[in-house]
Amino acid sequence: MxxxxxxxxxxxxxxxxxxxxxxxxxxxxxxxxxxxxxxxxxxxxxxxxxxxxxxxxxxxxxxxxxxxxxxxxxxxxxxxxxxxxxxxxxxxxxxxxxxxxxxxxxxxxxxxxxxxxxxxxxxxxxxxxxxxxxxxxxxxAAPAASTPAPTPTPVPTTPAPPAVSEGTTASNGSAGSLAVGSASYPAPSNAIYVSTNGNDGNSGSVSSPVRTINRGLAIAPTGGTVVVRGGVYRESVTISKQVTLQNYSKEAVWLDGSTPVSGWVADGTTWRKDGWTTRFDHSPTYTQGAKDSTVPYWQFVNPNTYPMAAHPDQVFVNGSPLQQVKSKSLVKDGTFYLDEGTSKLYIGSNPSGKTVEASTTVKALSIRGANSVVRGIGVRRYSPSVFHIASVTIEQPGVQLENVVIADSATTGLSVQREKVKLNQVTVTGSGMLGIHGRFADNLTMTKVLSTKNNDEHFNLAPVSGGAKFGASRGITVVNSSFSGNYGHGFWEDVSVYNSVFRQSDFSDNTGTGLFLEISAKVVVGDSTFARNQEFGIKVNNTSNVKIWNNTFVGNGRPLNIVQDTRRNTNRYDQAVDPRISWPDPEMPWTLGPVTVRNNVIANPTTAANCLVCVEDYSATKTAEQMGVTFNGNVYGRATSKPTWLAIWSRGKVNPNPYVFTTLAAFKSTTGQEARGREYVGTNIVDGNLKLTSAVKSVEASVAEALPSDVATAIGRTAGSRTLGRW
Incomplete structure (x- = not known):
């Protein structure tokens, strides 16, 4: 024992x-x-x-x-x-x-x-x-007093990180949609037009527009274009054939799932709306009607801290959301309560002279026409239950979204469920549970996507929440995007995702991990930023064939947490197996390694961290070397002497307690790793913009390894270049 x-x-x-x-x-x-x-x-x-x-x-x-x-x-x-x-x-x-x-x-x-x-x-x-x-x-029995090998606590607690002296975020400012109403696209001569001043009995010409988007889609030919004039459209839209849906040039178009609410009366310190009969299903899981699990880490909602998380009801005052509470006695400024038994809706914010709106519609947009395009459109305030998957669902291949904003969804904003989808300049924000969901999303390209401030209802971090979570998908490419500022993980790959590339992107300021790679395979992560994530910068968990090159890690919990546990792909009926792939799948073993870590800048983790390099096998079967984990050409910075350990390094069956090294020199001499690496203690190695300081820049060519051609192709940089951290 x-x-x-x-x-x-x-x-x-x-x-x-x-x-x-x-x-x-x-x-x-x-x-x-x-x-x-x-x-x-x-x-x-x-x-x-x-x-x-x-x-x-x-x-x-x-x-x-x-x-x-x-x-x-x-x-x-x-x-x-x-x-x-x-x-x-x-x-x-x-x-x-x-x-x-x-x-x-x-x-x-x-x-x-x-x-x-x-x-x-x-x-x-x-x-x-x-x-x-x-x-x-x-x-x-406890052994007699001696000086045993130290046993590190593998995972620290996660308090909010302190300010990082080396500067503020490396946020990708170019990610996200243009402001709604800013996009401009040409319209073909035979386009169908929609206007809030139109009539669904009209022809749909520019001078005789229809009133609803659904009517415009119905009369548009396959391959046609529907142009929507500026305004608010309170409807649930289904695209059932190939079509382009776009805004009229420079006009703001919103699909809105809420309805204006008037007739408020004062009721003590609250205000009351009688006869509110809108009801949503608040099933807390992906199975309608099922109760939430009570098993830790499979429980969606914490019933003690955020008991109303799965309730899709939403109320907005002058555009700002109120928080739902579970009883009238808890109503105060900024909150609301729905008494379903009496159909009375209570708010704690004075509605006098303000616009009050409440969500009344589940789905915004169901895209069931292959190769359709949606661009220049805003989506807000829809109330899908968890089992509805998302406000916007992409259900056929080849769909493209561009300059689309999806805001204030009750649970999930966007779901990608088919292959060859392209997301370009898409913003997903304010989702109650998850920004972007994906399954069977093969050959997905995400360019300039911004997923931020999601899980604002505070669902538990697991089993699902945060900026994005993808499973059972092959060929995901993420470029110039930002998954930052989420309550949860920034981007989470889980359950057999294969062949992904993350480049020139930002994964920062998440309360969980910036990028979480779990029971998946074949990943390249390069030229990206991981800053101030409360748990880890990157966590690699039972994921094979991972290449981490030229990233900058500053102010995270553990910057790199590379771990193996007891899970293996040995049961073809395991729910984490991709059912489309023949089994056994030799490319998806759910084992750690090889993992190649090169040319990264790893600096100033929070006080919650106990290491800069953290490699462990919780199943105590393999050493780091046996798992194929290698480090070289990285530069390490600790502005103070903390954390004490530079590295934790698995010893597998040799000793369940991993090696711990306080210096890079000790790490090198014992393991043979980091022949070119450098360590700096007591000084910053990047400036306020997360660029290398002159002292580190001067040794860049001698520390960094030459960028191999396969990684260079994946991350869009020049093969043979020697650079430390992000470009």
């Missing part, structure tokens, strides 16, 4: 979570408030073995409490009777003591919360009101 168990504590309740998985410990901080890191206070076994008993974790969704017990024990039965849900085996330990060789792990209780602790720690707990409930299980 030599596998470390990570323990996280909720400072508000004192309850704790114990897990053998470092990534779960990390997520417990961001999703469930277990923000106090208690390290690895004891060890157990992650696999079954003779003489060991299975330790099950049980979860009480009502009290938000975990307890770990021996399978089949009286404690197990007691917990189930008290409403705890069995989450299955988490690790293995001894049910009984072995004289002189084990120590008890006790379960302590206070105010209905459980906490595991050794007897030594338990004395402190008892002094603060905790009571010993029972011995939960036994683990190896």
């Amino acid at each position: 030599d596998d470390p168990l990570y323990q996280r504590l909720s400072p508000s309740t004192g309850a704790s979570l114990v897990t053998p998985w470092a990534d779960e410990a990390k997520a417990a901080s961001s999703q469930y408030g277990y923000t106090t890191d208690l390290g690895t206070p004891f060890k157990a076994s992650s696999s079954a073995s003779s003489g060991l008993s299975a330790i099950h974790r049980l979860w009480n969704p009502t009290t938000i409490d975990f307890t770990d017990v021996v399978a089949g024990s009286s404690a197990f039965t007691k917990a189930r009777s008290a409403g705890y849900v069995d989450q299955g085996v988490r690790y293995y330990a001894l049910a009984n003591a072995v004289s002189g060789r084990t120590q008890p792990i006790n379960s302590y209780v206070k105010s209905g919360k459980h906490r595991l602790a050794t007897a030594t720690t338990g004395k402190t707990l008892e002094a603060s009101g905790w009571k010993l409930d029972a011995v939960a299980f036994y683990v190896p």
Whole structure:
């Protein structure tokens, strides 16, 4: 029993979570408030073995409490009777003591919360009101005092990062749509015209426009063009044949899912609208009518902190959204409450002299005509439920969006569900859960896309939220885009995404990770910026054939978190397998490596980080070298002596505790990595614009490796060039 168990504590309740998985410990901080890191206070076994008993974790969704017990024990039965849900085996330990060789792990209780602790720690707990409930299980006795190899805590907590002395963001200012009403496109002579002053009985000519976009689409020929005059169109639009839908030159066109609301009456400190009968389905998952999971990391909504996240109701006062609350007593300025039983809508902001609008429509635009084009259009205030997928759905191949803004969707803004789609200068912002969703989005090109300020309803970071999440897709290219400022991950590839390129893009200021590559394969990341992400700059998790060249990392949690866990592509019916690809798929093993890291600038992580280079195998099977992880030609900067460790480096089966190196010199001499790399401590290596300082620039040619032709082609730079960080 030599596998470390990570323990996280909720400072508000004192309850704790114990897990053998470092990534779960990390997520417990961001999703469930277990923000106090208690390290690895004891060890157990992650696999079954003779003489060991299975330790099950049980979860009480009502009290938000975990307890770990021996399978089949009286404690197990007691917990189930008290409403705890069995989450299955988490690790293995001894049910009984072995004289002189084990120590008890006790379960302590206070105010209905459980906490595991050794007897030594338990004395402190008892002094603060905790009571010993029972011995939960036994683990190896603590060794005699010595100087053991340090065991790093794999994942830090994620407080908001402090200001970074090296400057502000490297945001890609060119990303995103033109302002609605700024785009100009030529119109063919046979175009169909739509105007708010038109009539659906008209011919659709420029002098006799129709009134609704749907009517314009209906009478347009296949391959035709529908031109929409400026105004607000409160309708749900379906494109069912190939067509171009565009704004009239320099006129602002909005598809709007809300309706003006008047007739407010004062009601104490609130204002009330009677007879509000609009209802939306608030199913919190992708299955209509299904309850939310109570299993951590599969639960969409935190019922304690943001219980209304999945409710699609929306109210806007002078264009600004109000936050929905769960009872009238909670209504205050900036919030609203819908009493569905009485059909009364309450707001806390005085509507006098203001425009109040509330969402009444689920979908904005369903694109079911292959090779259609939508450009120069704004979409706002639609209220899809989670299972509706998005306000705008691309359901046929070859579709193009250009200069399109999608704002204030109740859950997800845009979904790409077919191949050969092109997104050019598209802005997605203010989505309640996720900016952009994608599945089966093969050969997708995203150019100058801006996805920002999404998940503003604060869904849990997992299973889905943030700027963009794609699964089961092949051939994604992201260029000159920005996935920044989201509550969650910036861009998340998960469940068998193959062959992606990210270049000249910005992944910054996200509360999660800038770019998360999970159980996928073949990725090139180059010439991009990762700044001030609270978790990681890039996380590579069970993803193979990854090349990370010429990026700039400043002010993140761990800048590069490169990890392997126990998942493998060994079950053809696993939901993460792309069902379109023949199985087994040798190109998609869900294993880490090879990962090539070259010519990057890695500087000044936050105090939440404990390393600059972080390579770990949580399954304790392979060394970093065996996984094919290599570093060279990178430059490292620590303005202070923190973090203490420059590198954490997996030793696989040799030792479950990875190497930790405090200096680049030690990292080089032990591993043979970074023959050309440089380290700077006590000085900044980039300026306020994230450009190299003169001291670092002067050694650029001797530190950087020559850019290989395959990477040069992928990221659009000159082969053989020697550059540090982004261009």
